Amino acid sequence: MLPLNAWGDREHARRRFLRRQGRRPGGERFTDRLYEIKTDGSLLDPSRQFCTDKEYAKQYVEMTLGPGYVPKTYRVLRSAAEVMDFVPDRVPCVVKPTHLSGSVIFHTDPDRPPDRDLLLKWLDTHYYGKRQSREGNYRHLRPKIIVEEFLSEDGVTVPKDYKLFCFHGVPKLVQVDCGRFQEHRRNLYDDQWARLPVTYAHPNGGVDQRPAKLAEMLTIAAQLAAGFSFVRVDLYVASQGVRVGELTFCPGGANEVLAPAAADIALGKLFDPGYRLDARSCAEAWAPAGGS
Numbered sequence: 248m249l250p251l252n253a254w255g256d257r258e259h260a261r262r263r264f265l266r267r268q269g270r271r272p273g274g275e276r277f278t279d280r281l282y283e284i285k286t287d288g289s290l291l292d293p294s295r296q297f298c299t300d301k302e303y304a305k306q307y308v309e310m311t312l313g314p315g316y317v318p319k320t321y322r323v324l325r326s327a328a329e330v331m332d333f334v335p336d337r338v339p340c341v342v343k344p345t346h347l348s349g350s351v352i353f354h355t356d357p358d359r360p361p362d363r364d365l366l367l368k369w370l371d372t373h374y375y376g377k378r379q380s381r382e383g384n385y386r387h388l389r390p391k392i393i394v395e396e397f398l399s400e401d402g403v404t405v406p407k408d409y410k411l412f413c414f415h416g417v418p419k420l421v422q423v424d425c426g427r428f429q430e431h432r433r434n435l436y437d438d439q440w441a442r443l444p445v446t447y448a449h450p451n452g453g454v455d456q457r458p459a460k461l462a463e464m465l466t467i468a469a470q471l472a473a474g475f476s477f478v479r480v481d482l483y484v485a486s487q488g489v490r491v492g493e494l495t496f497c498p499g500g501a502n503e504v505l506a507p508a509a510a511d512i513a514l515g516k517l518f519d520p521g522y523r524l525d526a527r528s529c530a531e532a533w534a535p536a537g538g539s
Contacts, residue, residue, distance in 0.1 A: 251376075256383065260282065260285050260286050260500075261286075264282055268504060274515075275512070276505075276511040276514075276515045277505055278503070281499070284501070285382060285501045290384040291384070292384075294474065295384045295496050296384050296388070299384040299385060299494070300389075301346075302320070307471075307494070311471055318398055318490055318492075319396040320393060321335075321340060321395055324394070325389075327367055327370060330366045333361060338356070340394055341396070342354055342366070342394050344391065345390075346390050347369060347374045348380070382497055384496055398487060399486065400485055405427070406484065407425055407455070407483075408482075409481070410422040410479050410495070410498075411465070411468040411481075411482065412477075413471075414476075416475070417472075419522075420435060425452050432449060432452025434451055436455075437524045438465060441525070442526060444530045445510040448499060448504060448505075468480040468482070471494065478494050480494060513533070
């Protein structure tokens, strides 16, 4: 029942961080620095709000990089009436809310109608609201649903998510997510594609092959991140090329656990300008800490 104001948001964030992380925020760990972003008011910056909206983020990407770097938009549904009349005219396609995080439908069966009940629920969900994230960049977003191009490396399977953490315009950390809708696995790498001996909210998967387009991915992320002190640039590498999925300003709401604790402490230095991570030099230092 915390009020929807700055104090209520900070108190909500503090309680959730304590419950999820098992400690109070306020140090120099990686997760502490994300908590600071969530609670210092910077998420209310108009540019962050604009780029959080998945429809408008595409405009930012095209204004920054030029055309051809985002999935094609087929339709944007702005009302319940449009949802009820919606019939996909291109299948497969991806359907997702522009104002929420983590919600998506991969619509691949042309003979099956879309789940309109779920779409209506999305339209009725305020991600910032009392029982939601309370992340300021979502506070003023208008509910919409975007229908867009299905991207895949082989034309069939859902592609891997490559998420590049950028600090003061420099991509320093790469997160790779596989099997998000089955058996979710996650690995972290430095910018030279050396794997970090850490877990971050999900178990590790097998070693990911270094993307052939890694240099292009790093360049794209750096260009998009130039105007922000911190942002995560989410990319796909598909048969169509490198595409930008979205921009994320407070990954996991600062609540995802990074282990071991030594890694959480060390990765906090990424927020300092000029600090570069060397995963190989970290492995020996972090390994003895186990999962603490």
